[in-house]
Amino acid sequence: MNAKPVLALFNAELRAINLGLDSFAANLDREGAKAIQVDWRPPAGGDVKAIAALDAIAAGTKVDVEKANAEAVRRILAAEPTVIGIGVAKDVVPGMEPDLILHAGPPVTWDRMCGPMRGAVIGGLIFEGLAKTPEEAEKLAASGRIRFDPCHHHDAVGPMAGIMTANMPVWILENKAFGNKAYCTLNEGLGKVLRYGAYSSEVIDRLTWMRDELAPILSKALALHGPIDMKSVIAQILQMGDEGHNRNRAGTSIIIRELAPHIVMLDYPKEKLSRALAFLNANDHFFLNLTMPSAKCTVDAAAGIEGSTIITTMARNGTEFGIKLSGLPGRWFTGPAGVIDGLYLPGFGPEHASRDIGDSVITETSGIGGFAMAAAPAIVKFVGGSPKDAIDVTMRMYEITNAESENYRIPALDFRGTPTGIDVRKVVETGILPAINTGIAHKDPGVGMVGAGLVKPPENAFRDALVAFAEKYAKRL
């Protein structure tokens, strides 16, 4: 027998990992030994099939998972998301057609769409001139003459309902390191807005103004400014109190700073330029529609790597929450969209809330948003009230990720990089679900935002993905 490792133990300092009764760890601590307590829960919540999948993957796979994941993570970390312009959806978004409406989340049909998404579809059809009244729009949407498809199937992402139609202006981002692009509409602000399912004339008028006036102004200013390196902007906003999803005040401010000198040089009447700047200034979340496509083109570069268990998409449509794995391209794994644990605007409560909705969880997928909660003390109210709670949220995310960002750093964690590269194995094993920040839409179309908070994704989506992964890659299951 080889007793060397035992002798090595005898000659080393005892450093224990304690799984189970925490008094055993406390006793070791009291006796001056190092001990880490594992807050143990049954793996995969005791789900036998998922545990078998975990064990099968650990026992051996046809492709080296660790190597595949290292490559996926390398690509995420190496991404260089850059704002390169503004275009019209039908001109730039792959596969965009006049009869096509893109929506947030995994695929969903009109009859299964939640209220806010239906409202946004109605608004989109009116905006496009395909319907004159909400009734007409509903009829058209249900007629089968309009096609629906996830934004994610067209290199795009959309916040909340995520509705994108052919004539909407969109941000164009390019991942300079890999050449892939991502698209997202311009953020409309808060209150009654299309993404929350509002479709009144005020909403349509704003969309029209954005298309006809705001987008051209921003597009020209951006041309004068040149491409915006989103990686360095996001690195900065994380040190200015934003986490990149629910708080966008710093990011929006930076964009205004970057563009303002060029906006004022444009050959437009002063009032129009002022209106554009005032609009940006009045909308804290303007920047969200830039972080989202940044995150999208970042993680897309890591999609489709044989044998990788890294999650490259998370998205919700108000009915279902879905994820995709790098190693299982093209496949969605879904579960029911969650109920949001949140704080509400005056006059609203949980009874008004729609279920979890939107592609904005792409920010968490890329390692910011809820994962960078510790960077945003101003919004700790969403996670329990104290900066310590926010730090705890981020610390937990290190347990389900494979890397730490080299660029996105959190001051409160001594500038530790944000947890990046969610490994579905770790999510299933630990039962620690990705922390997702989100806004809350009113469940009825046409009302808008009623609050914001945290949402738990459905565990079964992660377990199903893991089981499917084991079926494809494990040598024996």
Place this chain on the structure above:
Amino acid sequence: MKRITVKRGAYYDSVFLMLATRGLKGLAGVRDAIVAMATPMNVELLGDMGFPSAELDGLGPNDLVVAVDAEGDQAAEAAVKEAFESLTKKKAAEAAGGVAKVGSLSAALARDPDANVAVISVPGAYAAREAGKALEAGLHAMVFSDNVSLEDEIALKKLAVSKGLLMMGPDCGTAIVNGKPLCFANAVRRGPIGVVAASGTGLQETTCLIDRYGSGISQAIGTGGRDMKNAAVGGMTSLLAIEALAADPATRVILVVGKPPAPEVAAKVVAALRASGKPAVAHFLGAPVPADEATIAYASDLEEAALLATLLADGSNDPATARTRIRDDSGNDRYNRPSKRAIEAIAVAEAERLGEGQRFLRGLYTGGTLCDEALFLAHAALGGVRSNNQTDPAWTMADPLRSEGHAVIDLGDDFFTAGKPHPMIDPAARAERLEREGSDPETAVVLIDVVLGYGSHDDPAGACVPAIRAAKAAAAARGGYLPVIASVTGTPADPQGYAGQIAALEAEGVVVMPSNYRAALVAIEIARIAAKGGAR
């Protein structure tokens, strides 16, 4: 020499950069250094300082520049390395003191890559899986959990042995590694005796007695009850532990304690002890005691095992010499064994006051091995004792809840603990039983163990006191007297306080003996006197 290193698209806050710059300037061989973003101003500054401007062409404010003016290549390289290290340095925000908490074994390993032991007390259905992961990660494992299948145990031990790792358990209640208590263990002095034990309270009793004799423990390795007993497990952990202790310079004597091994395992264990080159002591509870060998002493009880190990470690190089140093209890109370006379004297003093009809011994144990030791002694001496731990089916209790005749009961048995805490953690069930035995007019003597140490109840003696008081009062009310005999397994360094526990028992009129062996002898003697009609 002036060197420039660039990292494109890497934004750092200026405070960070200033700190990094300051760090570089203090390095040996570095004349000047700048760590900065390539803003036009910084590029100009670097040019003015004489850095090659060609390398700065096309850089922008989002590109990081490390510029070093050093005395040589080596110094420059070291400085550049230092710059990137200081910028990418990771620091986990640790909680201030105490035990860090994480969500999984792999996260714990990430937190402490130097961790060397996994202590596993999760439900049995999952314990093997966690132990397998720990072993695969190169950790030694201690599995406290029970309900791990025999097949799983064999597979885990094969894996462990192939990697040279200790797989303690399953169902391993105690170990002391590098002086630190794992699970249920006492605060025992460190010393020259290495213990391999297939039983929990057997390990606790011997290590505490060794401490009392003034010696100490190098390592105490628990193996789990099946390790030696089951031929298919084959003593895998025991044999590895013996080999490690044989090679461990801090261990001068090896002590093996357990239930009787399977014959082929016993042969291997004995062979390993012979091959160790060190004096050894073996004690297998309830098995016939072989004659001593040249280097192996066979002990007849836990106390003798501890004493022989102590003597072998204290200058007696062979069992024969060690045994010559053992005295009867007259006068020499360091290395002594109880004389028949001394035990009788104590027993008689207690038995004197027994009432009519008090006839039977009732042992109420929280520790399984301590129970077995008393049971084997009493069964042989009293001609038949019932127990839920009986190996003889004729004497197995039909209903462990009801005592009949002489009975020695293991209250830590699965029968009693299903859905309840172990009586070492919560002695309430034992206290209840004690009170019940006291109300039985046939009870002549109650024998108990009190196990201290980490993991055990905060005040196990105190937890018995009301029941002892009630039981003694009930006997007195019937015109009799109830002797209660106890031993306390513990050391002065244990968190419960050894002296205080004894004092609390003695204040209630309990006879506290220095070992379980002696407590059992006294109780058996009282029962014998009672059976002979010694009570007046």
